[in-house]
Amino acid sequence: MFKDQIDVLLVEDNKSDAKLTIRTLEKYNMANNLVHVIDGAQALDFIFARGEFEGRNMANKPKLILLDIKMPKVSGLEVLDILKSDERTKSIPVVMITSSKEEKDIVDSHKLGVNSYVVKPVVFADFSKTIGDLASYWLVINNTPH
Amino acid sequence: MTKTKKSDELIIATKELAVQNVEKKKRAAELLIANKELVYQTKEKGKRAAELIIADKELVYQTKEKDKRAAELAIANIELNYQNEEKEKRAAELIIANKELLFQNKEKERRAAELIIANKELLFQNKEKERRAAELNVANKELAFQNKEKERRAAELIIANKELVFQNKEKERKAAELIIANKELAFQNKEKEKRAAELIIANEELIYQNTEKEKRAAELIIANTELKKAEHLIVELNIGLEQKIIERTAQLEAANKELESFSYSVSHDLRAPLRSINGFTQILMEDHLENVNEDAKMVMEEIIAGSKKMSELIDNLLEFSRVGKQQVTMENVEVQNLVVSIINELRQEDPSRRISITLNRLHNIKGDKNMLAQVFINLMSNAFKYTGKKENAKVSIGSYIQDRHCVYYVKDNGAGFDMRYYDKLFGVFQRLHSTSEFEGTGVGLAIIQKIVLKHSGKVWAEGSVDHGASFYISLPND
Numbered sequence: 001m002f003k004d005q006i007d008v009l010l011v012e013d014n015k016s017d018a019k020l021t022i023r024t025l026e027k028y029n030m031a032n033n034l035v036h037v038i039d040g041a042q043a044l045d046f047i048f049a050r051g052e053f054e055g056r057n058m059a060n061k062p063k064l065i066l067l068d069i070k071m072p073k074v075s076g077l078e079v080l081d082i083l084k085s086d087e088r089t090k091s092i093p094v095v096m097i098t099s100s101k102e103e104k105d106i107v108d109s110h111k112l113g114v115n116s117y118v119v120k121p122v123v124f125a126d127f128s129k130t131i132g133d134l135a136s137y138w139l140v141i142n143n144t145p146h
Numbered sequence: 147m148t149k150t151k152k153s154d155e156l157i158i159a160t161k162e163l164a165v166q167n168v169e170k171k172k173r174a175a176e177l178l179i180a181n182k183e184l185v186y187q188t189k190e191k192g193k194r195a196a197e198l199i200i201a202d203k204e205l206v207y208q209t210k211e212k213d214k215r216a217a218e219l220a221i222a223n224i225e226l227n228y229q230n231e232e233k234e235k236r237a238a239e240l241i242i243a244n245k246e247l248l249f250q251n252k253e254k255e256r257r258a259a260e261l262i263i264a265n266k267e268l269l270f271q272n273k274e275k276e277r278r279a280a281e282l283n284v285a286n287k288e289l290a291f292q293n294k295e296k297e298r299r300a301a302e303l304i305i306a307n308k309e310l311v312f313q314n315k316e317k318e319r320k321a322a323e324l325i326i327a328n329k330e331l332a333f334q335n336k337e338k339e340k341r342a343a344e345l346i347i348a349n350e351e352l353i354y355q356n357t358e359k360e361k362r363a364a365e366l367i368i369a370n371t372e373l374k375k376a377e378h379l380i381v382e383l384n385i386g387l388e389q390k391i392i393e394r395t396a397q398l399e400a401a402n403k404e405l406e407s408f409s410y411s412v413s414h415d416l417r418a419p420l421r422s423i424n425g426f427t428q429i430l431m432e433d434h435l436e437n438v439n440e441d442a443k444m445v446m447e448e449i450i451a452g453s454k455k456m457s458e459l460i461d462n463l464l465e466f467s468r469v470g471k472q473q474v475t476m477e478n479v480e481v482q483n484l485v486v487s488i489i490n491e492l493r494q495e496d497p498s499r500r501i502s503i504t505l506n507r508l509h510n511i512k513g514d515k516n517m518l519a520q521v522f523i524n525l526m527s528n529a530f531k532y533t534g535k536k537e538n539a540k541v542s543i544g545s546y547i548q549d550r551h552c553v554y555y556v557k558d559n560g561a562g563f564d565m566r567y568y569d570k571l572f573g574v575f576q577r578l579h580s581t582s583e584f585e586g587t588g589v590g591l592a593i594i595q596k597i598v599l600k601h602s603g604k605v606w607a608e609g610s611v612d613h614g615a616s617f618y619i620s621l622p623n624d
Contacts, residue, residue: 016422023429099417101464122420122457124428124450 007033007139009062011043011079012097013071017120021066021097024131030139035062040074043067044082047089061092064138069098069105077108084113091145093138097131402471409467416460424453459575462589466574469593474514474600481508481554484519485543488526501533506544509552511621517597524590525556525617531584532615533560551603552623559614563607571607594619 007030012018018036025031037043043065045051049058065083069076076096083089095116096109109117118134121127427449430438438446485508493499511518526541533539536559545554563571563578570576572595577588598605598619609615 014418016426017418020421020425020429099415099421120417120421122417122424123454124421124425127421127425128428 005033006035006060006062007064008035008135009043009046009065010034010036011038011040011065011067011071011076012036013038013068017068020124020127021131024128025135027128028132028135030135039071040076040079043079044074047083047092058088061089063093063144064135065092065094066097066134067094069096069100069109077105077112080109080112080114093142093144095134095138097134405467406471409464412460412464417457420453420457420460424450424457427453459587462587466589466593466596469517469520469596472514472517472600474517476512477515478510479513479515479518480510481518481522481545482510484515485522485526488519488523492526492530496530499530499534499539501530501539501541504540504542504544506542508543508554509545509547509623511552511623513601513621514597517600521594521597521619522554524594525619528590528617529556529558529560531560531586532562532579533558534584536560547623548620550623551620553618553620555616555618557614557616562611562613562615563609564611565609568607572605 008025010018010021012021015038018038022031022034022036025034035046037046042052046053046056047058047062047065049056067076067079076098080094080096083092083094090113093115095118096105096114097118097120098105099120101119106117116134116138118130121130427446431443431446431450482505485505489503489505526543529541533541539558539560541556541558543554543556545552547553561579561584567578570578572591573588574592575588576592577586595605598621601621603619603621605617605619607615607617
């Protein structure tokens with residue numbers, strides 16, 4: 001059903017933002033092993049291999065999770081909390097990518113142990129560069145344990 | 147006959163042969179011996195030949211050794227030759243040095259002779275000095291004796307003096323004390339007479355006041371009961387007020403939360419569609435260039451520019467509302483340092499910009515450091531921006547104290563503004579210049595005004611078109 005290696009898990013409810021992000025990553029050739037889910041509940045189901053993703057090999061952890069904050073059902077902060085509290089998923093790098101510049105969101109995310117907090121630029125040139133730099137850093141330059 | 151001759155001959159011959167055979171056998175034996183001798187000698191020669199070969203090799207080897215040594219000796223010879231030349235050079239130098247030394251020695255001998263003559267002269271002078279020293283010694287002892295006499299008398303006089311001085315001071319003290327004591331007594335006498343008179347008046351006063359107090363006591367009792375009634379009323383009113391305060395605070399908090407979630411919405415939800423518009427239009431331009439003509443490109447650039455502008459407007463609006471919500475944290479702010487670092491950053495952003503800044507004294511003030519920083523950043527950026535088209539851009543900053551307020555001013559000689567539209571100057575998103583003249587969204591001055599009002603201060607400005615503008619903020623200086 002899914003390829004063995006999952007590079008990026010994109011958790012984004014806004015279809016346009018998801019398209020822009022995936023398109024940018026494709027341009028940088030980093031979207032080959034990308035999975036896109038549309039809310040927090042689906043994200044958790046995917047990571048813990050349950051619900052519609054039962055049967056997936058849970059040991060295949062994504063190299064990077066791009067997480068939006070405001071999403072229906074389960075919010076980004078709730079997902080972050082669960083991921084960083086569980087021994088099995090604690091070490092997966094989570095980058096919050098969100099429109100919100102609110103100090104409260106930044107503070108809460110860091111309290112829960114987010115690896116990075118990035119505000120989505122409105123201007124596409126900046127957006128594209130930000131996503132490119134981000135993916136390049138977390139997938140190529142940074143080393144994550146396997 | 148012949149046969150006997152022949153047989154005689156034969157016998158002789160045979161004897162001859164026999165003798166010859168014996169001779170041959172002897173010679174054979176001798177030859178054998180000689181052979182053995184030859185074999186032995188041949189072996190000896192072989193040994194010697196072998197020895198000679200070894201000796202030969204030895205000689206060859208030694209010859210090579212001798213050749214090597216000969217070569218080394220040749221090199222050593224060259225070295226010795228070279229060193230000999232060096233020694234001859236040094237010998238020549240030493241000869242020159244020797245001649246020099248000889249000459250110097252002669253000079254020294256001349257000087258030695260001169261010194262000997264000088265010495266004899268000194269000896270004679272020394273003897274003269276010793277004679278005079280002896281005479282002086284005698285004179286000195288006489289003087290020393292006389293000095294001791296004088297010192298004895300001086301010491302006696304000093305002791306006598308101190309005694310007199312001490313006695314004098316004692317007398318003066320006693321005299322002064324007597325005078326003070328006298329004045330004191332005279333003063334006290336007058337005081338007693340005054341108090342006696344006052345006491346008589348006071349007594350009459352007290353009698354009068356007592357009657358008055360009795361009257362007032364009666365009035366106070368009436369007033370007290372009135373007060374108690376009023377107190378009850380106040381307590382009731384207070385309870386009512388507190389209720390109203392609680393209600394209104396709850397309302398304000400609710401309104402604030404609404405505003406906060408409104409801002410949050412604006413920041414989050416409005417930005418997402420903007421990102422779509424900007425993003426997909428950009429993608430159209432980048433990825434579908436072949437299908438797009440010049441007119442379509444222009445249209446898309448307008449869309450992209452419009453979405454960028456909207457994003458800026460949203461950011462500025464959010465900033466403005468955030469400033470409104472913030473509470474002021476008072477601390478001592480060193481305005482001089484603040485403004486200097488702001489100017490440095492502005493210069494760094496555009497190093498090629500030539501602008502002359504006159505920094506006069508800036509007083510310290512009590513206020514919220516971050517908010518005041520925002521105010522000065524906005525004032526300075528405006529000054530930089532609106533002098534952008536002037537050849538000789540000049541900005542001057544300073545402060546002065548007036549009526550318990552500290553007034554800060556920023557004056558520039560830039561584009562200025564028309565005083566007819568002064569009312570709009572501090573309005574949100576209100577601009578007095580077009581975006582093509584100067585970029586901006588018109589929220590900088592509104593933010594300054596909000597912050598200054600939060601500090602119970604005032605902000606005002608003066609300007610004239612093309613002749614610059616001056617902005618003033620006054621903050622309470624307690």
